[in-house]
Amino acid sequence: MTAYDPRMTPANGHAAAYELRGLVEATRYVKGTVRTVQQPLVNLSDSPRGERSSQLLFGEAFRVIDERDGFAFGQSLRDGYCGYVIAGALTRQEAATHWVAAPATHLYPKARLKAPPEVAIFFGSHVRVTSDLGDFKKISTGHFIPTGHLQSLRARFSDPVGVADMFLGTPYLWGGSSRWGIDCSGLVQMALVACGHDCPRDSDQQRGVGRELHPDEPARRGDLVFWKGHVGFMSDDTTLLHANAHHMAVAYEPLTQACARIAAGENGAGSGDVVMRRRVETGR
Structure with missing residues (x-):
């Protein structure tokens, strides 16, 4: 069969994406399940417990093709890059409304500047805003993010x-x-x-x-x-x-x-x- 770049081919021998039937060898062919990253960062590795090839950010979508032994194999929807992530870093798919356009931002437990933030997420992370409180926006996790750190999903920089x-x-x-x-x-x-x-x-x-x-x-x-x-x-x-x-x-x-x-x-x-x-x- 034709050789494909493994970085961009959602197939690991156990399973392959259904569109690859007849193109790559696999035990089964699946549509896959799109899930959302629920950690600030998760490594995308070339094998389970292997070396880091890339990273996925909070709120990004990952198409799971195969899951076993605590790892999910699949494909990032950001760029089509394939690899393994810790399965526990993923949750059900959620549609985002905004993205983080600051180098990093804190997730506040309350819409108050002095409220001790619980965690930070990074530039490019995706979130779903559920309410606008002016200086802060509440997201689907129940946390609050400074409004100035977010852009609507389609907003882009020019430089x-x-x-x-x-x-x-x-x-x-x-x-x-x-x-x-x-x-x-x-x-x-x-x-x-x-x-x-x-x-x-x-x-x-x-x-x-x-x-x-x-x-x-x-x-x-x-x-x-x-x-x-x-x-x-x-x-x-x-x-x-x-x-x-x-x-x-x-x-x-x-x-x-x-x-x-x-x-x-x-x-x-x-x-x-x-x-x-x-x-x-x-x-x-």
């Missing part, structure tokens, strides 16, 4: 670099997708999605986003620069904004400096010379 800048100083975390920790492709994905652009999870997949720049085209804000295993945003024509293992954080860096360091093998993730530059048109 991906401005979004990425909100993560400045965030610790580098392989497979991370939040202010708690993020990697290079996670930063690019979160910024582009927040601006209304579809964007896959990994840097090799992101080489298909936008259009490739000609070698003589000058760089501008928002352009993507790719190395083998690494990606970052140009914040202007000379400066890179990227999550990287050299700084172990999201940081600004002169492009020439980053190129020299990565070519010398000092990045920790990414190697060699620049392999591609791409431009995602913002419509502005």
Whole structure:
């Protein structure tokens, strides 16, 4: 049978999505059940108890294809990425009305500034608002979120670099997708999605986003620069904004400096010379 990218193929041998019947081998083929993440973050791993490949955020939807031994295998509806999550991190599907547009926000037990918050959730998380109290909005869990930290579900930013800048100083975390920790492709994905652009999870997949720049085209804000295993945003024509293992954080860096360091093998993730530059048109 045809080889498929396992990152994007909802099949694990035990079960496969029904649309893959005849394309991949599986014991059974299922429609799957869409569930909602009920934890602030949950790791999406390449195998049960395996290494983190990505993360899902509070309120995000996950299509469960198979469940056994406390783990659910399935597919993120954010980007189609497949893997395993702890089954207990999921609950019944719930339609969201808003998303968190601040780097992080607290869930307050009462609609009062001094009420001790119980937990934080992160940029990109989805929530269902049940009532508007002015400075706070009540969500379906019974918690309250500052109104200024939320946007309606269809609202989007216009500048991906401005979004990425909100993560400045965030610790580098392989497979991370939040202010708690993020990697290079996670930063690019979160910024582009927040601006209304579809964007896959990994840097090799992101080489298909936008259009490739000609070698003589000058760089501008928002352009993507790719190395083998690494990606970052140009914040202007000379400066890179990227999550990287050299700084172990999201940081600004002169492009020439980053190129020299990565070519010398000092990045920790990414190697060699620049392999591609791409431009995602913002419509502005």
